[in-house]
């Protein structure tokens with residue numbers, strides 16, 4: 456695993472949070488993208504060496520809506536850049552981490568992504584992401 460590629464933050468109201476993070480970071484987001492399969496709209500801010508990804512649910516059965524229902528708004532996941540996601544999925548599985556995705560799936564921002572279960576990572580949802588070529 457390489458650098459923290461982004462930090463994902465679950466938010467109730469995207470427009471309110473976009474205004475908040477624009478003020479906090481001193482710049483507007485550079486990208487907004489819907490991931491329909493996940494029922495989520497993602498909004499990205501450049502934060503120097505990393506990015507902030509705001510996650511807003513588009514429907515009630517979205518994983519983000521469920522997360523907010525259970526835990527409230529806040530940090531949802533930490534994403535690490537990887538070079539070969541399939542190798543990393545296998546390596547983490549071999550090392551005893553529990554996988555949420557045993558196969559990479561399409562993420563926002565031109566990435567292939569896979570999550571590790573928070574049960575095996577100290578209650579932090581960990582995303583691995585590979586930039587698609």
Ligand code: ZN
Nearest residue numbers: 463508534582
């Ligand atoms: Zn993410």
